[in-house]
Amino acid sequence: MHEIHADAATFAAAMAFALAATGRDETKPILLARCPRRAALPMQLYAEGIAGLGVDPARLLIVEARDDPALLQAGLDAARCSGLAAVVLETWGALPRYDLTASRRLVLAAEKSGAPVIVLRGKAAPRSSAAHSRWIVRSAPSVPLPADAPGLPACEVELSRQRGGPAGMRWRLEWDEVNGGFHAERVDAAPLSGAVVSPVPVRAGLQGGGARMVLHAFGSGGTDRQCAAADGSGRARRPDGSDSGHDAGRRAGALPRSEELAA
Numbered sequence: 001m002h003e004i005h006a007d008a009a010t011f012a013a014a015m016a017f018a019l020a021a022t023g024r025d026e027t028k029p030i031l032l033a034r035c036p037r038r039a040a041l042p043m044q045l046y047a048e049g050i051a052g053l054g055v056d057p058a059r060l061l062i063v064e065a066r067d068d069p070a071l072l073q074a075g076l077d078a079a080r081c082s083g084l085a086a087v088v089l090e091t092w093g094a095l096p097r098y099d100l101t102a103s104r105r106l107v108l109a110a111e112k113s114g115a116p117v118i119v120l121r122g123k124a125a126p127r128s129s130a131a132h133s134r135w136i137v138r139s140a141p142s143v144p145l146p147a148d149a150p151g152l153p154a155c156e157v158e159l160s161r162q163r164g165g166p167a168g169m170r171w172r173l174e175w176d177e178v179n180g181g182f183h184a185e186r187v188d189a190a191p192l193s194g195a196v197v198s199p200v201p202v203r204a205g206l207q208g209g210g211a212r213m214v215l216h217a218f219g220s221g222g223t224d225r226q227c228a229a230a231d232g233s234g235r236a237r238r239p240d241g242s243d244s245g246h247d248a249g250r251r252a253g254a255l256p257r258s259e260e261l262a263a
Contacts, residue, residue, distance in 0.1 A: 001107045001117040003129065005160075006137040011122050012043035013155040014137040015090070017173075018118045019060075020053040020182075022086035029083075030055070033063040033074045034090035052177050059085070068095055072102055079109035079117045087115055092122040103129035126160065134161035140172050152176060156187065 006014035022030055032045075047057035063078075065071035071089060078087040087110075091098065098119070107130045110117045119131070126134060136158045142151030151174075158170040173182040 001103065001110050001119065001131050003119045003121055003126075003131045003134045004137060005121045005124065005126060005134065007123055010137050010139045010155060011120075013139065013153075014120055014122075015043065015045075015088075016049075016053055016175075017135070017137055017155070017157065018088050018120060019050060019055050022088065022116065022118065025085040026056065026059070028085035029059045029061050030086050030088065031061045031063060031078045031084050032088045032090060033065055033071055033078065035065050035068060035071050035092075037092065069097055072097055075117065075119075076105055076109055079106055079115060080113055082113040082115060084113075084115045087117045089117070089119045090122070091120060091124070093124060095121070095124060098127075098129070100128055100130060103131060106130075107132070131161075132163045133159060136160050143174070152183075158188075 004014045004018055019030065045060075045062075050057045050060065063074050065074050068091070071091065075087055075089045078084060103119075106117050106119075138156045138158070140154040140156040142154050144151050153175040154172060156170060156172050159167050161167050168188065169186070170188040172185040172187045174185070175182055
């Protein structure tokens with residue numbers, strides 16, 4: 001189970017980050033559970049935009065829960081189903097019922113079924129949970145193309161917490177619809193790499209909730225571990241501030257190898 005935090009201005013980017021990362025298994029649907037909002041969010045689900053992320057809109061099952069408790073129950077029921085590619089819970093605000101107990105139930109269900117669970121936390125302060133990883137999505141300025149043409153859509157993602165592994169790494173992701181992936185630039189400790197995360201964008205997260213992490217899909221429990229970039233740069237730090245190892249000599253800007261980020 002994984003958490004993605006974003007504010008209102010970047011919630012659409014966070015949704016794209018989640019859907020693109022879970023869209024690998026084209027044979028199974030993705031369940032999105034949400035609640036009616038008192039105030040409209042600055043985003044709408046749009047079939048053409050979802051297709052642009054490499055996800056067939058027909059695979060998206062949308063559940064409208066009546067309130068937050070029903071939302072968490074729907075997520076738990078869905079997480080127990082092995083017939084889903086992923087479960088995405090769209091939440092907003094404090095969500096008091098999402099505590100250690102509720103998150104632990106989601107983790108156990110996901111581990112048993114093999115269906116990853118992603119909890120989108122809109123305008124919510126990070127809090128204790130059993131999630132395997134926590135990501136923060138922020139806006140990032142686009143880089144103008146030649147002749148001052150509008151640049152490609154971009155955002156910044158930070159791995160702020162990873163259970164049993166290093167955290168604090170940040171990447172700038174620039175969406176390249178032509179090549180079907182994100183250009184990933186390590187921004188916490190390295191210059192631009194030019195590496196492209198492809199063919200399915202944002203392979204960001206722990207494979208099946210396991211201990212190893214590089215930019216993979218939030219993936220099913222299978223053994224397919226396609227690496228987005230073979231090398232990494234910068235000095236990764238654990239949540240307690242200690243060094244996890246020196247990355248000197250590797251290609252600048254790319255992402256750490258999965259074995260280097262293993263717990």
